[in-house]
Amino acid sequence: MTEPAHSARGFVAPRDPTGHGALYGPPPWRFAGHSLTVIARCAATAVRALLPAPLLPWGEPLVRFSVHRLICDLGHGWAWAQAHPEASQLHECVVGIAAQHDGVIGYWDPFLWTDSDAELAVGREMYGWPQRLGTLALTAPHPQRGWATGDLSAGLVSRLGRGVLELQLSVTAPGKLPAPAPPFVGFFVERMLPDPATARVTSELFLAEMREVTIADPWHGPATLALHAAELAPLAPSEVLGGQVNTVAWIKGGARLVARRSEAFPRPVWG
Numbered sequence: 001m002t003e004p005a006h007s008a009r010g011f012v013a014p015r016d017p018t019g020h021g022a023l024y025g026p027p028p029w030r031f032a033g034h035s036l037t038v039i040a041r042c043a044a045t046a047v048r049a050l051l052p053a054p055l056l057p058w059g060e061p062l063v064r065f066s067v068h069r070l071i072c073d074l075g076h077g078w079a080w081a082q083a084h085p086e087a088s089q090l091h092e093c094v095v096g097i098a099a100q101h102d103g104v105i106g107y108w109d110p111f112l113w114t115d116s117d118a119e120l121a122v123g124r125e126m127y128g129w130p131q132r133l134g135t136l137a138l139t140a141p142h143p144q145r146g147w148a149t150g151d152l153s154a155g156l157v158s159r160l161g162r163g164v165l166e167l168q169l170s171v172t173a174p175g176k177l178p179a180p181a182p183p184f185v186g187f188f189v190e191r192m193l194p195d196p197a198t199a200r201v202t203s204e205l206f207l208a209e210m211r212e213v214t215i216a217d218p219w220h221g222p223a224t225l226a227l228h229a230a231e232l233a234p235l236a237p238s239e240v241l242g243g244q245v246n247t248v249a250w251i252k253g254g255a256r257l258v259a260r261r262s263e264a265f266p267r268p269v270w271g
Contacts, residue, residue, distance in 0.1 A: 011075065012125065023118045025075030027126075028211070032249040033070035036138055036155045038167045038223045039179045040065065040237035047097055049234070050110040052190055052205065054259060055099045063235055064096040064107065064181060065167055065225060067155030068248070069138045074118055090116035091136035093157045093165070095232070098182050101258060104207060106186030111231065113157055113164060127208055127255060128191030134159040141245070147171050147219045153245050163228035169243035172221030177244040184248070185210055189255065202262045206255035218246040 008015035010022030044061040051057065071088050073081040081088035092114045096107040113134030114120050123129035139153040147153075151171040157164040186209050193202040223243030227236060 024122045028251045028253040029075050030073045030251050031070050033068055035066055035068045035248050036153050036167055036245050037066040038225050038243040039181055039241045040225055041239040042235045042237050046234035051108055055101050055108055058098040058100040058105050062098050066094045067138045068092045090119050093136055105182045106188050108188045127189040129189055166226040169223045170221045171219045174219050176218045177220035177242045179241040184213055200262055200264050205259040207258055208255035210250040213250040216247045218244055220244040
């Protein structure tokens with residue numbers, strides 16, 4: 001068969017003859033930016049209810065609420081990210097639960113929001129992170145002196161005109177927040193693959209590991225957390241352990257399959 005004169009190119013859809021239409025390129029993807037994280041102790045029953053089998057809670061029922069302001073090269077390289085700020089700069093909000101499986105400790109993220117269509121697509125398609133589109137804002141450190149005692153850092157997240165959550169940190173002292181939490185390395189993710197022909201959904205649970213993680217310039221202090229979205233109500237904290245701001249960089253690559261299952265759902269009756 002003769003190849004068409006203008007064959008479609010690109011790692012993912014939308015593909016076109018130039019290859020520039022695809023939302024993102026192949027892994028690995030490099031990230032760097034600023035983060036605000038608040039650690040809270042939540043109801044053990046609510047935490048357990050959000051964990052898919054075979055994951056189990058790790059230690060205390062701790063939940064990590066983070067807002068990131070990031071640069072991501074989307075698999076095209078750092079020079080591309082620098083030349084395309086309109087596509088490489090993004091925000092992300094992550095709700096992470098400390099979890100474990102077969103002696104491996106990591107995070108399970110039941111809720112995420114982003115303001116980047118490419119980040120939303122790569123998160124859902126490649127790994128199964130439950131990304132949804134939102135509007136996000138994060139306080140930046142002073143551009144010349146950085147953070148200082150007495151500063152305030154706030155993270156605000158909304159979706160479709162409704163509030164999702166708010167974080168606020170009173171910057172008190174340099175150093176990491178002295179609260180128990182797994183390292184920012186391993187993440188459990190579940191990719192949901194619906195089949196339009198059979199109304200079945202195949203679920204694939206993976207362990208995705210971040211490489212070359214670098215967390216620098218941490219400052220910590222007391223924090224507040226307000227949850228507005230209905231799906232977050234069960235995670236209303238019994239105690240907020242505090243918060244931390246820092247810079248962060250990492251490389252996201254492949255993942256290891258942990259479990260797979262298939263479920264049938266009733267077909268809708270069309271009117």
